[in-house]
Amino acid sequence: MKIYIKNMACESCKVVVKEALEELDLHPLKIELGEADIKEEISIEKKRELNSILQKVGLELIESKGGILIEKIKNHCQEYINSDKAEKINLSDYLAEKIDLDYNYLSNAFSEVTSNTIINYTNLLKMEKAKEMILFEEYNFSEIATKLHFSSLSAFSTQFKKITGFSPTHFKNLKEKRRKAIQELNKDIKEKKQ
Structure with missing residues (x-):
């Protein structure tokens, strides 16, 4: 079952x-x-x-059948983002192939149930993945854009800023500032012990 x-x-x-x-x-x-x-x-x-x-x-x-379909769409969006395929495949084609239903049908069902579009939902997932990749410093911005299926670094940067409110560089610099603050805190602790 x-x-x-x-x-x-x-x-x-x-x-x-x-x-x-x-x-x-x-x-x-x-x-x-x-x-x-x-x-x-x-x-x-x-x-x-x-x-x-x-x-x-x-x-x-x-x-419910509608709930099951929405969850399938969400899971395949996650798979799409995490796939390391070098070939570029369109999200709509990917979902239609994986779920074996017309993309327009999937898109309408998703929007009806979630009040969100598949594209917007996927972009939110992509930005969470991008933030993780930036924080762990595994890849440069161009590599992140490619891994997350953006057509260009510019498209990635625009979407990142639209969703997070920061450019990728600014977001990375915020991390650096936090790291310095922790280092300074550790330095203050050491000085107090002496």
């Missing part, structure tokens, strides 16, 4: 779902972002118990 779970975003969510299922003596066959295949049928009572466990960590079972 397949069950659908809202708000799964990373590998640790899969672990949490697996542990919750096993706690209820359910046997997961496969767990992916947004869904889990379990060996047995699940009773209404066990569904309630499972949902209660999941809600404690910000996850939730999804029952």
